[in-house]
Amino acid sequence: MRQFRMAVAIDQQPHGFKPFSRSQRCKLQSYGHLDYNNFLDLNQTTFLAFQAENIHRSFSTPCLPVNGVEDLHPPHPRVEIVRGSGAPVHALVVEVAVAMASGIQPILLPSGLGGAYVFPNTNGNNIAVAKPVDEEPFAYNSPKEFKSNNHQMLVQPDLKRSIRIGETGIRELAAYLLDHGGFSGVPPTALVKFCHATFSESSSTVKLASLQRFVGHSFDAGELGPSLFSVDSVHKIGILDIRLMNLDRHAGNMLVMKQDNNSFVDSVATTDLVPIDHGFCLPEWLEDPYFEWLHWPQASVPFSESELDYISKLDPSKDADILRSEVPSLRESSIRVLIVCTVFLRQAAAAGLCLADIAQMMTRKFCGGEESQSELENICLKVKASINNENEEDKDDGVTKTNYGIGGISFGDMNKGEWELFVEIFDKFVIGVFEDKKCKN
Incomplete structure (x- = not known):
């Protein structure tokens, strides 16, 4: 029976991305030393891969060939977890590793502006979607966009000014980590390194990519x-x-789950949606979000008791610590946006606002061809002004100008003391705002 020469590394680096080269003494866990009990509902192909005769049992199978070894052992496809943990993530990576070891190549999806690849298993069923960092929209290896001859990363302005090219993959992982208990249904996601896998025409043998369970x-x-x-x-x-x-919740990244039964029970819709594609979330400053569901009738229905309970238990400080620990390359300014939005959501829900009300307050208004700041942005400007000793006009109204001339309210310019004071004042200030809104309604 064919031997699978592939290692799945499940130990994560604690302090960001390190160089890919490894010492010959570095020990990665191979199939033979994984805890089988941590993998749930694996298909038969994956189960067979764990059998002793199929396993390359070396403790030290590196992600990249070690000097002097490459000539003796030609390179084999490998996948290694860089960031991400838990049984669902480990099971996903093992299934992809088995598919790669079986000679299956990722298939480029025709939709989207960047490189997104689907991995089928040996039965032909799709199991995962991989998005290499260097193939994001407008990145130098993107298979679908114009690329300059000098291979500069920023060949043209990116889609969202507050999210840098090459940083959407970490946001895919962040969304999964913040979906506590699978409340919103974000599929298992990890940041991984692929070695010797065939993606685009790029000559790179190593790819850093987000990997998500196919739905x-x-x-x-x-x-x-x-x-x-x-x-x-x-x-x-x-x-x-x-x-x-x-910033990009459109209809195409909400998937309609397969239903074996009727989608209506007693004239009530029962079809569920699964959210994917979270690369354009957690911007570095307050932006104009896009919520496809904003004007759907469901968004105007009051929150249920279970939803209010979930929202009330959200802890923005703990969420921030999770991101700092698990996604250390995510910028602090983005983490602060998460904290502001979570505080805003908690206080709004407690005041009785519905989902549509909250989203409207976060969305910028367009009138006569002019864009005006959202209510959330105006609130943040007032709070920032209250902690500044100088006149707000001298600070350009607290608006950060980017290289592209786009304005946005940033929290990254505050020191620790200023930021803590901002959060304290903001938390109290929005309570009054929501009470006034309830009285007007």
Whole structure:
């Protein structure tokens, strides 16, 4: 029987991404030393890969060939977890590793602006989607966009000014880590290194990529009317989008789960949605988010008791610590946006506002061809002004100008003391704002 020469490394680096080269004495866990009990519901192909005769049992199979060894042992496809943990993530990576060891190549998806690849298993069923960092939209190895001859990373302005090219993969992971208990249904996601896997025409033998469990679906939300979707499902996605300030929640990245039964029970919609593609969340400053669900009727339905309980238990400080620990390359300014949006959501829900009300307050207004700041941005400006000793006009109204001339309120310019004071004042200030809004309604 064919031997699988592939290691799956499940030990994560504690302090960011380190160089890919490894000492010959570095020990990675191979298939033979994984805890089988941590892997749930693996298909038969994956189970067979764990059998002793199929396993390359070396303790020290490196991700890259060690000098002097490459000539004796030709390179084999490998996948290694860089960031991400838990049984669902480990099981996903093992299934992808087995597929690669079986000679299966990733398939480029035709949709999207960057390189996104689907991995099928040996039975032909799709199991994962990989998005290499160097193939993001407008990145130098993107298979779908114009690339300059000098291979500069920023060959043209990126899609969202507050999210840098090459940093959407870490946001995919962040969304999964922040979806506590799978409340919103974000599929298992990890940041991984692929070695000797065939992606685009790039000559690179190592690819850093986000890897997400493929979700079997019948449609995306754009192919059906919103009346089919359950209130619960729309609310759970909306709560996540508010927390993360998602700039790109369109109908195409809400998948309609396959249903074996009727989608209506007693005239009530029961079809559930699964959120994917979170690369454009957690911007570095307050932006104009896009919520496809904003004007759906479900967004105007009050939160249920279970949803209010979930929101009330959200702890922005703990969430920030999770991101600093698990996604250390995510910038502090983005983490502070998460904290502001989570505090805003908690206080708004406690005051009785519905999902649509909260989203409207976060969205910028357009009138006569002019864009005006959102209510959330205006609140943040007032709070920033209250902790500044100088006149707000001398600080350009607290607006950070980017190289592209786009304005946005940033929290990255505050020192620790100023930031802690801002959060304290903001938390109290929004309570009054929401009370006034309730009185007017």
